[in-house]
Amino acid sequence: MSNALHISEKALPDGLDVDRVRADFPILQRSIHGKPLVYLDNAASSQMPQPVIDRLVHYQTHEHANVHRGVHTLSQLATTEYENARHKVMDFLGAADEREIIFVRGATEGINLVMHGYGRAFLKEGDEIILSAMEHHANIVPWQMLRDEKKVVLRIIPMDDTGELLLDEYEKLFNARTKLVAITHVSNALGTINPVREMIATARQHGVPVLLDGAQAAPHIPVNVQDLDCDFYVFSSHKLCGPTGVGILYGKAALLEKMQPYQGGGDMILNVTFERTTYNEIPYKFEAGTPAIAAGIGLGSAIDYITGIGLERIAAHEHALLSYATEAVQNIKGLRIIGTARHKAAVLSFTLDDIHPHDIGTILDHQGIAVRAGHHCAQPVMQRFGVAATARASFAFYNTLEEVDALVAGIHTVQKVFA
Numbered sequence: 001m002s003n004a005l006h007i008s009e010k011a012l013p014d015g016l017d018v019d020r021v022r023a024d025f026p027i028l029q030r031s032i033h034g035k036p037l038v039y040l041d042n043a044a045s046s047q048m049p050q051p052v053i054d055r056l057v058h059y060q061t062h063e064h065a066n067v068h069r070g071v072h073t074l075s076q077l078a079t080t081e082y083e084n085a086r087h088k089v090m091d092f093l094g095a096a097d098e099r100e101i102i103f104v105r106g107a108t109e110g111i112n113l114v115m116h117g118y119g120r121a122f123l124k125e126g127d128e129i130i131l132s133a134m135e136h137h138a139n140i141v142p143w144q145m146l147r148d149e150k151k152v153v154l155r156i157i158p159m160d161d162t163g164e165l166l167l168d169e170y171e172k173l174f175n176a177r178t179k180l181v182a183i184t185h186v187s188n189a190l191g192t193i194n195p196v197r198e199m200i201a202t203a204r205q206h207g208v209p210v211l212l213d214g215a216q217a218a219p220h221i222p223v224n225v226q227d228l229d230c231d232f233y234v235f236s237s238h239k240l241c242g243p244t245g246v247g248i249l250y251g252k253a254a255l256l257e258k259m260q261p262y263q264g265g266g267d268m269i270l271n272v273t274f275e276r277t278t279y280n281e282i283p284y285k286f287e288a289g290t291p292a293i294a295a296g297i298g299l300g301s302a303i304d305y306i307t308g309i310g311l312e313r314i315a316a317h318e319h320a321l322l323s324y325a326t327e328a329v330q331n332i333k334g335l336r337i338i339g340t341a342r343h344k345a346a347v348l349s350f351t352l353d354d355i356h357p358h359d360i361g362t363i364l365d366h367q368g369i370a371v372r373a374g375h376h377c378a379q380p381v382m383q384r385f386g387v388a389a390t391a392r393a394s395f396a397f398y399n400t401l402e403e404v405d406a407l408v409a410g411i412h413t414v415q416k417v418f419a
């Protein structure tokens with residue numbers, strides 16, 4: 001411990017003024033059980049900075065009306081701001097066209113939309129979908145639903161004991177029936193950053209489209225969908241310092257145009273009679289009903305905030321936190337890190353002796369430290385590593401080395417309670 005505290009006195013060499021950043025996050029000033037909050041559950045949901053909170057309040061106070069349907073001033077204002085947010089998302093992902101950005105409820109709904117609009121529309125019995133062994137349930141269950149309905153086959157890319165996908169095995173899974181690859185960019189349970197560029201190139205050779213689940217990537221590493229050449233990309237606003245209730249599906253325009261709508265209703269149509277409906281153009285074809293307008297505008301503001309800091313700097317800071325934390329916990333007897341891939345985002349999953357992760361999480365909470373305990377909606381990952389659950393600390397750019405020290409001290413306290 002003394003060694004760890006000594007290192008933490010040094011500044012991180014990433015040029016990020018963490019104190020200034022932290023001052024933007026009101027919730028980080030609060031205490032939990034009388035202790036300063038140490039928020040290390042960013043993979044579940046990150047916190048919201050004041051500029052984003054202010055943007056939401058400003059919208060509700062001065063700009064709110066329904067979008068895409070009014071000639072009156074407020075409706076036009078709300079529409080402009082909402083569409084500005086779409087434009088920001090386009091720039092953020094490096095997409096070519098605003099029509100390729102679809103507002104959904106979150107990563108989960110984005111994947112379900114592709115399952116319905118692409119999978120149900122175009123796949124038939126015997127067709128195959130490649131998933132990986134480290135998917136979040138959001139990228140497993142929709143495909144199982146399709147499997148049960150259409151009798152398609154799911155093929156799973158295995159991983160090694162460090163939590164890296166076996167690329168040789170991946171290549172062997174392709175055949176003439178392969179119709180889609182759906183994989184996570186970054187694992188929420190292990191932190192593994194998958195070599196998606198290489199994996200997409202392989203799929204491309206076989207003419208197979210690729211969906212990337214970017215829920216854990218978009219907030220932490222620079223993403224450029226054109227550069228990656230993925231066909232679909234999903235992420236959630238609430239993991240990117242934005243509000244809950246909104247997320248993004250990016251899709252290549254040519255594919256989206258071919259796809260079936262996911263839900264029917266207002267805004268997604270051009271013309272309706274009782275005989276026949278013609279659908280609106282993309283992206284509106286996929287946006288039935290009144291959307292989460294405030295949340296969408298809030299996401300635009302969160303993107304401004306994140307890009308203002310810079311994803312390169314965010315990635316460097318979080319990487320430094322992860323390295324420091326990994327080294328520190330390696331000295332704790334009985335602690336096993338689950339997920340030791342060479343390229344990792346700032347996720348530290350672990351087990352401790354035979355202490356139940358829920359007990360770890362509860363005792364840490366009493367010290368003000370928020371981590372997630374459980375299977376992290378990735379039960380196949382838990383099975384692969386032979387554990388029922390893990391405790392998971394996941395870092396954001398506003399976390400500090402001192403907070404890592406607090407986590408390490410907290411883990412020692414957990415061990416003392418169970419000694």
Ligand code: 7TS
Pocket residue numbers: 043044045105106107108109136138139184186187188189213214215216236247372376377
């Ligand atoms: N995909 C991945 C890789 C995720 O980590 C999550 C959420 C989702 C999809 C679903 O996102 P949603 O916003 O639609 O719910 N992951 C987590 C997590 O790790 N802890 O809580 C939620």
